[in-house]
Amino acid sequence: MKVNGLSFSYGEKVIFKDFYLDAPNGKVTCIMGSSGGGKTTLLNCISGQLDFEGQILYGQNGQNDIKQKSISYVFQQPRLIPSMTVEKNIEYVLPSSMPKEQRRTRVKEFIEKMQLSDCAGSYPRYISGGQASRASLARALVFESDILLMDEPFKGLDIKLKRQILETLTPLIKGKTVVFVTHDIEEALLMADSVYVLDRVDGAGVKIVGKEDVSQPREDRDIYSDQLNTTRQNIYRLLTDVKK
Amino acid sequence: MTGKENRKKLYLLLNLTIPIATLVVALAVYAIVSKAVGIELLVPSIPNIIKKFFLLFAQSSFYKAVAGTVGRAALSYFLSFAFAIILAVATKMCPYLRRALSPIILLVRIMPTMSIILIALIWFNSFQSTILVAFCVIFPMLYTSFCDAIESVDKDLIEMSKTYKIDRKRMIFKMYLPQALPVAFTGIKSSIGLNLKLVIAAEVLAQTADSIGVYMQLSKIILDTSTLLAWTAVAIILGGIFELIVIVIEKKAVKGR
Numbered sequence: 001m002k003v004n005g006l007s008f009s010y011g012e013k014v015i016f017k018d019f020y021l022d023a024p025n026g027k028v029t030c031i032m033g034s035s036g037g038g039k040t041t042l043l044n045c046i047s048g049q050l051d052f053e054g055q056i057l058y059g060q061n062g063q064n065d066i067k068q069k070s071i072s073y074v075f076q077q078p079r080l081i082p083s084m085t086v087e088k089n090i091e092y093v094l095p096s097s098m099p100k101e102q103r104r105t106r107v108k109e110f111i112e113k114m115q116l117s118d119c120a121g122s123y124p125r126y127i128s129g130g131q132a133s134r135a136s137l138a139r140a141l142v143f144e145s146d147i148l149l150m151d152e153p154f155k156g157l158d159i160k161l162k163r164q165i166l167e168t169l170t171p172l173i174k175g176k177t178v179v180f181v182t183h184d185i186e187e188a189l190l191m192a193d194s195v196y197v198l199d200r201v202d203g204a205g206v207k208i209v210g211k212e213d214v215s216q217p218r219e220d221r222d223i224y225s226d227q228l229n230t231t232r233q234n235i236y237r238l239l240t241d242v243k244k
Numbered sequence: 245m246t247g248k249e250n251r252k253k254l255y256l257l258l259n260l261t262i263p264i265a266t267l268v269v270a271l272a273v274y275a276i277v278s279k280a281v282g283i284e285l286l287v288p289s290i291p292n293i294i295k296k297f298f299l300l301f302a303q304s305s306f307y308k309a310v311a312g313t314v315g316r317a318a319l320s321y322f323l324s325f326a327f328a329i330i331l332a333v334a335t336k337m338c339p340y341l342r343r344a345l346s347p348i349i350l351l352v353r354i355m356p357t358m359s360i361i362l363i364a365l366i367w368f369n370s371f372q373s374t375i376l377v378a379f380c381v382i383f384p385m386l387y388t389s390f391c392d393a394i395e396s397v398d399k400d401l402i403e404m405s406k407t408y409k410i411d412r413k414r415m416i417f418k419m420y421l422p423q424a425l426p427v428a429f430t431g432i433k434s435s436i437g438l439n440l441k442l443v444i445a446a447e448v449l450a451q452t453a454d455s456i457g458v459y460m461q462l463s464k465i466i467l468d469t470s471t472l473l474a475w476t477a478v479a480i481i482l483g484g485i486f487e488l489i490v491i492v493i494e495k496k497a498v499k500g501r
Contacts, residue, residue: 047407
């Protein structure tokens with residue numbers, strides 16, 4: 001996936017001005033940076049929620065417009081429909097053409113994977129923030145898409161649960177083009193194939209201040225290994241420079 | 245039994261007994277006033293009103309009057325509802341329509357109901373006047389309420405549905421309606437009883453044949469206060485039934501709250 005010359009402003013406030021970014025197909029690209037730095041706006045442009053100038057292309061030769069692709073999105077807020085149970089919220093995104101039995105099996109599978117069995121029949125207002133985040137994640141994963149966008153998907157989860165969900169997620173996202181936003185370096189090291197650090201300069205828009213690649217296979221990553229410790233320090237340095 | 249269950253039982257008991265107690269007190273106050281005044285023509289006794297109330301059921305004209313009023317109330321409400329929903333949806337698609345309609349809505353809303361009734365009586369026959377009067381008051385209420393209901397739908401959920409390319413039919417039935425209905429029902433509940441009151445008021449002035457209003461007017465002319473109050477009780481019961489129907493529909497339609 002290629003972001004080519006993206007320009008977007010909120011009124012007078014320039015967010016992107018001729019911005020370029022490569023998110024290789026089938027790889028996990030992580031976006032980090034300071035708050036208000038345009039990370040969510042970038043995901044919203046990719047998902048087609050915002051009208052922008054420039055191109056976001058997808059495909060082997062990067063020739064297809066992103067709008068033709070199916071996208072699933074784990075939003076920063078879970079965005080669950082209050083009148084539907086967790087189970088129905090997950091089922092909501094499945095195509096109407098899918099047979100009922102198949103829908104049920106698929107939803108059940110992801111409810112179990114995301115450890116939501118206890119609250120599958122509950123309405124969103126009766127579940128915890130962590131359960132809502134997992135429901136949003138399950139909804140994004142149950143939907144068969146070319147691209148998966150995630151905006152701080154593990155917010156509100158305790159470390160143990162986050163580790164379990166990340167382990168569950170690893171095989172599910174294999175071969176998928178994933179762009180995810182996080183503030184957590186550990187999440188980035190566990191998930192990403194490449195990490196971009198962004199910063200926004202008033203008037204000039206968002207710029208890439210650095211990029212780190214993580215080459216170890218996701219399944220065998222030890223985030224405390226020397227190699228990943230170096231990557232962690234590099235990302236940390238880039239992020240703290242951004243904050244200055 | 246746990247403390248939580250006990251509290252729930254007490255809560256339900258209080259919910260039921262407090263309104264009944266209020267009603268009993270109000271009836272007791274009325275009975276005392278009736279006794280103190282001692283003139284059946286002015287403040288008839290409760291037993292006499294109850295007697296007249298049941299006597300109404302023995303007359304075939306009673307059923308015709310109730311059917312006529314209910315029919316007119318239903319027709320006027322249906323028209324107000326249909327126009328309000330069509331225009332609210334049109335307003336969502338073309339926001340300038342709300343601006344265009346706002347002077348008319350404001351004018352009809354602040355115009356005294358009695359003026360509407362009198363003007364309608366000059367221009368139309370009694371049947372049309374009754375419908376028009378109720379329409380002129382109820383339509384703006386429902387239109388505003390439906391516009392607010394559509395606006396109340398969470399924009400984030402609309403964006404989420406668009407991202408997942410959810411088809412329009414599913415979006416309407418699974419996302420828009422369940423979110424908009426609670427707001428819409430607030431307007432429906434407050435207007436359904438008022439609609440009946442307006443129809444009866446218009447029937448009184450328009451002398452509409454086979455109507456509760458005309459029998460109320462007749463009772464007033466012949467100074468049969470107990471029958472007038474018996475008809476009032478009929479109107480209250482009908483209004484209560486309408487509101488109950490709306491509450492039942494709301495309970496079935498609105499989930500997860």
